[in-house]
Amino acid sequence: MKARWWVSNSDGTISCSLCFRGCRIRSGSFGKCGVRFNDGVGMVAPWLGRFCAVAVDPIEKKPLLYWRPGSFIYSLGSLGCTMDCPFCQNHHIAFPSKDLYDARLPTLAPSQLVRDIKEAGLSSVAFTYNEPTLQAEFICEAAPLIHDAGCAVVLVTNAAMSRTAAGDLLSCLNTTDAANIDVKAFNPDTYRKLGGDLDTVRANVEAFIAAGVHVELTSLIVPGLNDSAEEFASMVDWIASMSDAIPLHVTRYFPARSYHEPPTNINLMRSLAAIASSKLRRVHLGNIPH
Ligand code: SF4
Secondary structure: OOOOOEEEOOOOOEEEOOEOOOOEEOOOOEOOOOOOEEOOOOEEOOOOOOOOEEEEEEHHHOOOOOOOOOOEEEEEEOOOOOOOOOOOOOHHHHOOOHHHHOOOOOOOOHHHHHHHHHHOOOOEEEEOOOOHHHHHHHHHHHHHHHHHOOOEEEEEEOOOEOHHHHHHHHHHOOOOOEEEEEOOOOOHHHHHHOOOOHHHHHHHHHHHHHOOOEEEEEEEEOOOOOOOHHHHHHHHHHHHHHOOOOOEEEEEOOOEOOEOOOOOOHHHHHHHHHHHHOOOOOEEEEOOOO
16 A cells, blocks of 8 residues: 655655654655655555554543444554654554564455454444554545445544645545544643644644544643643633533543653542533543542
């Protein structure tokens, strides 16, 4: 499967426009995501259509609480990420070791994926665990087959894809599909620290909602990073300005990768959820004991 969203430059570099970063990649080098490569002839994406994590999950794990509740979903994860969060829970695949990168995994044909979903007795598939933008070509090819088979597509994404790629991806999705989008902060500087871009994420969230895809948002509250009530309230205002029916998952952080602050204080989680509930109708706490 050929990589899309890139052009060659006269100096032998390649400009990638799949995500907001717009990497200019020298011959023999990878882009920042670690899975898009300039082989001297063009852009190659050796992990396109290859999935190292395959599972059947409850839909609530994505998390999606207002889309096919109680169902199970075929779930696929691959390698790489378009951001660089120091607290990533899935860093072993988002920033893989060389061993995993070199693993000889077969390439999945979109038609085989449809058979796999059906054989599992399911009617939906999630591109999840790592950033699905990096499988955008595969998703665009598979989505029509998935829809024709009466199944639906779910993306669990950081929404850091470029506006062009987001538009192309959305043209392959329809109103039966869903996404959980991580809004990692509501401060441009914090987003930059995480290797992301707030304006891109805001625009893409709005585009997904405008396209009629069912969208639920996740806000992971990370101590010392995005836990100010003021910043959180600004995010809630933005969400409410789109619709007070958009579900918001306020989720507790646990230490991972290179971020070692203790888990988010549960009282803080509750007070932030109360702020959200004053403007939104569907607010849920995640990762805390009941
Ligand atoms: S997908 Fe993003 S990070 Fe990867 S090469 Fe393209 S622009 Fe760079």
